[in-house]
Amino acid sequence: MNTVLTIKKRDKGQQSSLTQLRQNGAIPGVVYGYQMESTAISLDARQFAKILAQFGNKNVFQLDVDGKQINAVLTEVQRCALKGNVKHVDFKSINMAEELEVDIPVTVTGNAIGVADGGFLLQPNREVRIKVSPTEIPETIEIDVTGVAIGTSLYVGDIRQQFSFEILQEDDYTLVTITPPAAENVQEDIVDGTPEVIGGTGKNPSDSEK
Secondary structure, eight states: OOEEEEEEEOOOOOHHHHHHHHHTTEEEEEEEETTEEEEEEEEEHHHHHHHHHHHOSSSEEEEEETTEEEEEEEEEEEEOTTTOOEEEEEEEEOOTTSOEEEEEEEEEESOOHHHHTTOEEEOSOOEEEEEEOGGGOOSOEEEEOTTOOTTOEEEHHHHGGGOSSEEOSOTTOEEEEEEOOGGGGOEEEEETTEEEEESSOSOOGGGGGO
16 A cells, blocks of 8 residues: 655755755655656655654655655655754655566574574675565565574575565675684694694694793
């Protein structure tokens, strides 16, 4: 279901007018894209915050721009570095009959066997770009990491066939990796009765006693 936002057209002004707009509880923005010219807009900050909290930003928004209905997706949300409040938004109008490219967050599910063995789970990439119908945009992409062991990784190529939409990254795009605990980097082999540290400093423990 589309999320309806009431939008007002505005004249492109200077920074002072944008500041006044924000002080009055509105957010400046721009709409561009399918079958429309770039248009300066403003929207109610409270309504926008409520909708984002309820539906997230990976959503198709139905913009009511002075009575004209436009289907659009968010392409950028600028926030204040100090307060975190939204300062500016960009919407892109879309053709609902065509697929579009969108970045979707990756959510890890399951208990990795590598973590149970003492390893550490890392997510080097927390989003993937997909090509999908506007009516089928997922909020997140869930990947099961149960079988990922220490020293191994999960790649896009491992999950690609699990979804009906197209994932645009290459097969070797890393989603999850399990690194060994620090203790596993140090192993001892007995050589002629003297412990030899592998992966450590290369010194025998008895060296510090000399």
